[in-house]
Amino acid sequence: MNPEPILSGDRRALARWLTALEAEQPEAQDLLATLYARAGRAHRVGVTGAPGSGKSTLVAALAKAWRARGQTVAVLAVDPSSPFSGGAILGDRVRMQALAGDPGVFIRSMASRGTLGGLAATTADLARALDAAGFDQVVIETVGAGQSEIDVARTAQTTIVIEAPGLGDDVQAIKAGILEIADILVVNKADQPGVEATVRALKSALELESAARVSGEAAPGWSVPVLTTVATAGDGIEIVIDALAAHRIQMQSSPIGQQREIQRLRRELEARLRQRVWQRVEARLAPDTLDLLAAQVHQRVIDLESAVKSVLASTHTHTE
Amino acid sequence: MKKIRVLIAKPGLDGHDRGAKVIARALRDAGMEVIYTGLRQTPEMVAEAALQEDVDAIGLSILSGAHLALTPRVLALMRANGQGDVPVFVGGIIPADDAEALRGLGVAAVFGPGTPMSAVVDAVARATARPADA
Numbered sequence: 032m033n034p035e036p037i038l039s040g041d042r043r044a045l046a047r048w049l050t051a052l053e054a055e056q057p058e059a060q061d062l063l064a065t066l067y068a069r070a071g072r073a074h075r076v077g078v079t080g081a082p083g084s085g086k087s088t089l090v091a092a093l094a095k096a097w098r099a100r101g102q103t104v105a106v107l108a109v110d111p112s113s114p115f116s117g118g119a120i121l122g123d124r125v126r127m128q129a130l131a132g133d134p135g136v137f138i139r140s141m142a143s144r145g146t147l148g149g150l151a152a153t154t155a156d157l158a159r160a161l162d163a164a165g166f167d168q169v170v171i172e173t174v175g176a177g178q179s180e181i182d183v184a185r186t187a188q189t190t191i192v193i194e195a196p197g198l199g200d201d202v203q204a205i206k207a208g209i210l211e212i213a214d215i216l217v218v219n220k221a222d223q224p225g226v227e228a229t230v231r232a233l234k235s236a237l238e239l240e241s242a243a244r245v246s247g248e249a250a251p252g253w254s255v256p257v258l259t260t261v262a263t264a265g266d267g268i269e270i271v272i273d274a275l276a277a278h279r280i281q282m283q284s285s286p287i288g289q290q291r292e293i294q295r296l297r298r299e300l301e302a303r304l305r306q307r308v309w310q311r312v313e314a315r316l317a318p319d320t321l322d323l324l325a326a327q328v329h330q331r332v333i334d335l336e337s338a339v340k341s342v343l344a345s346t347h348t349h350t351e
Numbered sequence: 352m353k354k355i356r357v358l359i360a361k362p363g364l365d366g367h368d369r370g371a372k373v374i375a376r377a378l379r380d381a382g383m384e385v386i387y388t389g390l391r392q393t394p395e396m397v398a399e400a401a402l403q404e405d406v407d408a409i410g411l412s413i414l415s416g417a418h419l420a421l422t423p424r425v426l427a428l429m430r431a432n433g434q435g436d437v438p439v440f441v442g443g444i445i446p447a448d449d450a451e452a453l454r455g456l457g458v459a460a461v462f463g464p465g466t467p468m469s470a471v472v473d474a475v476a477r478a479t480a481r482p483a484d485a
């Protein structure tokens with residue numbers, strides 16, 4: 032693949048590169064390797080939260096505000112695939128219509144399943160490609176529903192978690208795992224009742240959290256702000272933009288911020304290695320090997336650990 | 352394996368997207384990834400979405416009667432974007448003569464209100480089949 036059209040702003044070439052990366056085509060990955068040194072200039076922002084909380088509307092409002100400041104914006108909007116058909120309806124663009132016709136904005140929808148290397152790895156590659164293509168802001172929207180979506184949010188440098196009012200004062204209603212990844216909390220739909228209670232619940236949950244917070248995950252000197260927005264009206268957006276910029280500066284200027292980025296890359300490296308090693312094993316296995324072994328384990332002909340050893344021995348990946 | 356990506360768009364001013372949503376679900380259930388863009392799209396918005404999303408096919412749902420005005424503009428913009436080879440389908444209440452005219456312009460197929468979903472899915476699947484699948 033030729034990097035020239037992509038670097039000169041050819042949107043068709045960029046779109047096709049993204050498709051090829053999603054399909055994990057080696058030439059597309061080679062191009063990403065070639066351009067890797069050019070990436071790293073964008074701010075990669077994750078936006079996650081419950082279905083319907085207003086993620087896409089907020090992303091569109093953020094994009095408008097960035098554009099007004101002269102920055103270019105790419106959006107990667109991830110929606111769940113159907114576990115039954117493997118198909119998906121990707122509807123995030125519906126809320127991003129106001130960005131149409133702006134050559135400084137590029138929006139790409141992506142389905143969550145069907146990638147060999149896992150969602151987080153593929154999303155990270157597409158985000159890096161958009162970064163390398165020169166966008167100033169690269170926003171990744173995912174539904175904060177499962178572990179794989181949370182993993183995606185963690186590939187961003189700054190993660191916004193959105194809640195809608197209606198949590199009440201109930202700390203328990205906050206989804207497990209979602210606070211740990213928040214650098215900025217946004218209570219959207221602040222035009223609806225229950226905002227104050229939701230803000231209170233989040234703040235008190237954050238206090239509980241900060242004691243237990245995974246070390247190195249949060250930047251020191253960064254206390255997670257709880258902001259309120261009305262994304263449909265653009266209210267509160269400037270404050271979110273400022274908080275994003277402040278978090279980025281904090282991350283870049285502190286050694287611990289750098290450390291967090293290195294930790295993040297280490298996790299990504301490990302996940303990719305696991306995937307690659309497994310693919311190697313899988314490629315050398317006869318298609319029904321695992322089915323047969325499972326049946327044998329079931330009949331107590333063999334135990335699980337011995338089954339694993341026999342697979343490793345037969346695929347020559349046993350390196351001890 | 353690469354999934355078939357289809358853009359379902361509603362250009363024009365009518366506010367009914369029931370039909371478009373039914374088609375979107377049928378294509379999803381057939382394993383395709385459907386990018387749904389919502390109501391009141393201009394031809395420029397449709398072509399731009401098709402470009403950014405690198406789709407394999409486009410379905411236009413047009414109930415306003417403006418199909419002869421909107422469809423050629425979408426086709427022209429797609430050609431200008433280097434996507435002239437992406438099959439475009441049109442669904443809606445479209446008189447036989449107009450359907451003929453649309454096909455003459457390069458529309459892959461025109462679906463009237465009574466078209467069974469399976470026929471729509473089959474047509475999209477066939478039009479997007481890659482040589483390797485055949």
Ligand SMILES: Nc1nc2c(ncn2[C@@H]2O[C@H](COP(=O)(O)OP(=O)(O)OP(=O)(O)O)[C@@H](O)[C@H]2O)c(=O)[nH]1
Nearest residue numbers: 082083084085086087088126219220221261262263
């Ligand atoms: N009242 C009110 N409604 C809002 C606000 N922000 C978004 N909405 C509405 O909430 C609904 C869902 O908004 P989206 O932006 O699609 O939410 P989302 O989180 O992206 O949804 P999914 O991607 O489907 O998970 C839409 O009808 C929006 O118009 C807000 O600040 N106030």
Ligand SMILES: [Mg+2]
Nearest residue numbers: 086087122123
């Ligand atoms: Mg959304």
